[in-house]
Amino acid sequence: MLNETRRTKTVLYVGLALFALWALIPYIWVLRTSLLTNFAAISSDTGYIPALESLSLVGYEQIWDRYNFTTYFANSLIVSIAATLISLLFSIPGAYAFARLDFPGRKFLFYTAVFTIMFPWIVITIPVYEVFFFLGLINTLDGVTIAISIFVLPQTIWLLQGFFRQGIPENIEEAALIDGHTEIGAFLRIVLPLSAPAVGAAALFSFLTAWNNFLWVFVLTSDEEVRTATVAIHYILGSDVLRQWNALMAAVVLLVAPPVIFYGLSQRYVGEGLGGV
Template identity: 25%
Template sequence: MFKKKIDPLKLTSYVLLTLGLIIVVLPMFYMVVSAFKDNDQVFAYPPKIIPSLSELTLENFKYVFDNSPFITYFLNTIFVALMTVLISIIVSSTLAYSFARLYIPGKKIIFGLVLSIMMIPGLALIVPQFELAVMFKLVNNVWGVILFYVAWVTPFSTFLIKGYIEDNIPLELEESIQVDGGSIFTVYKNIILPMTSPVIASISILNFLFPFEELGWSTAILKTDKYRTLPVAITMFFQSHGRTDWGYVFSMTTMAMIPVLIIYILLQKFFISGLSSGSIKG
């Protein structure tokens, strides 16, 4: 029997994908494993990627819970993430529907201004944003983080949802509801929201992740442990110890990673389809 000929292009693709997977997963795997080591083992040379069971310990996690209000940080971050997702979805979906379907004078110019905000790093506006936060008494308040996060993520979310609406929702479907007496709010509630669920799920993952990785603004606005989120808490953990105890840091980051992984696992089937469909057309 003849052996099946191997496609060089396909083989190259598999090799590159495997290398990419190793590059992405290995640091995460090392972080999780190191969270269960004591600091002497973390700094051992040569590093031991896969330790024996006898070398694993929960002391790092116990130390974090005993010496920091980790639960408060964790719940603050979850609350900020959920509110950012919820508010940004409402704002961006209504904006996207308006830009995609409604007649608005100067709509293209307004949409262009919305997209231009995507090109400006959030930290570039930290001074005027801080002045606004002071003006509205949002300093040292989780809402001072949430509202500005929503402002940062809304342009990209609007761009994706608008493209998804134009590419995947027939205009005739909306017109048939309006002919039957339905308002634009009926169309939005019964057609737009259900049919854009794949792209909404995709941007929900990205927006949920954002508070778990953003540091600059949250550090500037949150001043006490009562309101701090995990990125700020980990930074404060560095400073309070005067040295880098990587076992403790890895244990905190490992626990911080859990909710993000859960959200991704629950919504992963929508992630690729939503991003690819929504980004084709703006």
């Protein structure tokens, strides 16, 4: 019986390892190609495990120096961090109000916000462009940040209100009120610190959405100075980089690195935060 259990576990672990390897192959291939010379990246003679003489960092050098990726990368960081902070600034009190307060139209407003999550963004690109053009926010990082924040906000509200409603008992706030705290004081001193895992999960979600956003940056910008890295790769594809796959894959690696690092640092908080939803 014990041998059968061990055999079953071994088969399970081997199957999981093979599945993980299969899922990671595209990412490994991207990293491999980014570390090759231009000739080795397109040569059919290059093996799955390339020779040492085929390895080079020239792809990263080209993407930084030749294609001004420093500006695009910095723009992505600015937009993503700003959009994350703005969405949290409005979604935390908004989600708490939906979860705890009883006011006229509460359900209607909440379900309206949830409905916007399911609404295809592509359908409203023209109205959004016209509004932002009227406000003078076209070709500005402010406009891109505001657009992304607006469309991330309903999703973070939905995520946080679930945690406030199910993850934190109401008697904690009642005890704080009995101790002399005001409602705002109880929220800031007790509820908000206890909600740190959920806020961390919402921050990660907002950052990833803003970092990977393509549509609004593509629609609202045309100048290179305000492009983010996601849109920049689209334009690089139309250049002669089509013959330089090592540079293109280097750009992809650089684009993927910050979200992976951010997730690795906040993984523990994300699990705790999503557990209360």
